[in-house]
Amino acid sequence: MAAASEDQIVSLGMAKGGMTLIDEAQAQALYAGMGAAREISGGSAANTLAGLAALGASCGFIGQVSDDALGTAFAHDIRTGGIAFDTPVRPGEPSTARCLIFVTPDGQRTMNTFLGASQFLPADALDDSVIADAQVLYLEGYLWDPEEPRRAMRRAIATARAAGRKVAFTLSDPFVIARHGDDFRALIDAGDIDILFANEHELAALTGLDDFHAGIAALAPKIPTLVVTRSEQGAYAVSQGEHANVAAAPVAHVLDTTGAGDLFAAGFLFGHVRGQALATCLTLGAVCAAEVISHYGARPEADLTALVAPFLA
Template sequence: MAKYDIYGIGNALVDLLFEVDEQFLADNNIEKGLMTLVEEDRQKELISKIDVKEEMMKGGGSAANSIVAASQFGAACYYSCKVANDQFGHFYLKDLKENGVDTKLTEETTPTGHTGRCLVMTTPDAERTMNTFLGITSDFSVNEIDEDAIKDSKYIYSEGYLVPSPSGREAMIKGKEIAEANGVKVAMSFSDPSMVKFFKNEMIEVVGSGVDLLFCNEEEAMLYTDTETVWEAREELKKIAKKFAITLGKNGAMIFDGETFVDIEPYEVEAIDTNGAGDMFAGAFLFAINHGHSYAEAGKIASLASSKVVSQFGARLEWTQAKDILNHLV
């Protein structure tokens, strides 16, 4: 029996969460609604214009958010990432431990450098804009892969944000190869439309002959498949994913369970911050299918979890919130 339900591969970023107005984005020439990679000096420039408080600092990274979510719901999880031996790195490792996620990193084994940080700016319409300084996570490579932990897992899960990095892409491919050779199922997320739009060939390289489970939103699905509607896209996705989930924002989600499509109804809430909605959906869904739930049931759990996370600031729930969701639906 596998020790871990999910083995995650992804960036390690400390999220710095701010509320801003439209004028702030315009004044600072920030493209709204996208994740943009920036140099450290640029990020420091933006941060200097905002009053930073300690409570704004949260553990982050797309796949990490999913893995933490899965762990909070009750999955056994492992995360491979790269942080530096600095204040943010120590915070990050402590955060993983507190959320019940195993990793091979310790404060003693972390290298010198700067831990990655993501400036998450949320506007009054609940849309989030991210400026990310990757720091040492830009050097994430096969050296961070734990082959034994992958072999002892049911699923390996990776994020599309690693695709632009040659070493990160190599790590994703290596992890996928180890998983496939040992009967471990492969799941991944496209993560962001910009990853598909600007790094499509690299994404195709990572997808390779296909994956067992894919997570994406409708824009990513259409960009990857060169289609104009989500209905066309979902047919094309069958060629590269045995099963998949397409999130549709306020319209819920569309699940393909390998045989049929299942429409997942949304839970109506007042959205405050959409940051992490897709990550939460993937994490809750992965927990559910690893704990005896059907794809339809997993979709409902994931949809409710996502509705909860967008109704508050930050990409994660508290442990008690996760338990309340399960008690409500299961």
């Protein structure tokens, strides 16, 4: 990730604030056009687990890297964070996934993602016993796009449901919904998702309704727990007919919004599995999101347990 000017975003042909899938050649070209960059482990679901582990939760990650330097660094970082990671390395090409992130002075992040080895995660790489033992299976929408991990996630959902576990899903980005919205709506209608995370733009894309409250009213009856983030306007949740709304946690200076939704999900899930009230879960999410946007990178740097302690019952 690197700092970028507004003009640089335009000159490189990027859509500010969005996420675009790119191939390896495009990744190399964008990297060449970057300024001084920071290399930080990431990945949407991995970031959420990093937050959960930092809060003291027991976590395991299922994802695929290649046998290269980036893959080695990712595996080291996630294991060092206390997260179990036993998915076999994929030899040869393509290389490990990467996301080139350009951060403008307003803290907005523009992401360009090469899915690399992650898009070939096979269903037989899953450890069904790990999924069946977890309280919550958490899935990211980004990896619904490639065929192999989509099959793997369908199997994971079936395994979790058969074991009586909850399935949490984050919609990730409106472009994912544009491509796979019918799949997501089918999962919702089938009752396969217990906790759905979205931001207000993803809510509009999924429901086809631009009005926020109309979108909530249309979707909430179909989901046991619906959580929608609204950036500086805070977050809203509906669970079994109960509504909760919290303000965004204060931040002295927003440096980089990368990972805000990922860490919000971490805080919310941490509260949820511990039986905290719905509003408390939202507050924990807001606190964790505020921490991550105060510095570069999508992994927490401060002591999250100390930050959330005042809000726990």
